[in-house]
Amino acid sequence: MGLAKTEIFTDTQNQIALYAKVFGHPARVAILEHLFKMNTCVCGDLVLEIGLAQPTISQHLKELKHLGLIQGTIEGTSVCYCINRENWTGMKSVMTAFLNQDITKQQQCC
Amino acid sequence: MGLAKTEIFTDTQNQIALYAKVFGHPARVAILEHLFKMNTCVCGDLVLEIGLAQPTISQHLKELKHLGLIQGTIEGTSVCYCINRENWTGMKSVMTAFLNQDITKQQQCC
């Protein structure tokens, strides 16, 4: 089907999956790492840096923007992209809670 | 294409994407949360708990096992699944490093 049955899961489970999905492609990971490292976050620089075609990068940026993890402002003919710090922090708390589930309490059963 | 150009990214970027991808479906998130909470981690219980068909759950378990995040041992006609703590910890350090990139140092540029 290619279509996840989101209605049978909790909001938190769906949200974790949505965030994880957007990190599930190395190009988007690379874009985010670059935005963290650099201040020159113009779209064209990302195209050069990453080595995918401009429409492809633009599509990945759109997905990151859709989740609110980045934002873009128009500067002349360029568009400057940045991490949205507030939303990144929010995402981080959701994901960290998932990753930090306690495994020490229970005895291993297999 | 539907095919990621993994060769143009770093090993770390690809690894982050692989881990994130497996968390990118709410059923797998639910399976992992259930394994953390319960000791009764038999496959049939997961099918009842989650509400997808048995072959579908089996497929999700396979993907989690393939990344080493869970392991299964045969117990009669059942199979008992558990979190692989060592690999979970390893994954956690990779993902946490990505999520905790420093955003305070740089000035916002857009």
Add this chain to the structure above:
DNA sequence: TCTATTAATCGTAATATTGCAATGAAACAA
């Protein structure tokens, strides 16, 4: 105005993912 630059969007081909019915395989019970 005309042209160049930059990035978004459209359209499409190739591939991947999701879900399940049907079937197989392995262990147990009678």
Add this chain to the structure above:
DNA sequence: TTGTTTCATTGCAATATTACGATTAATAGA
């Protein structure tokens, strides 16, 4: 042995994702 239970695998249909050429829209500069 025969039947039952449990889970994995196969095969397939529906949908999603990835990548990019072609085009469009918007701004800047001559």
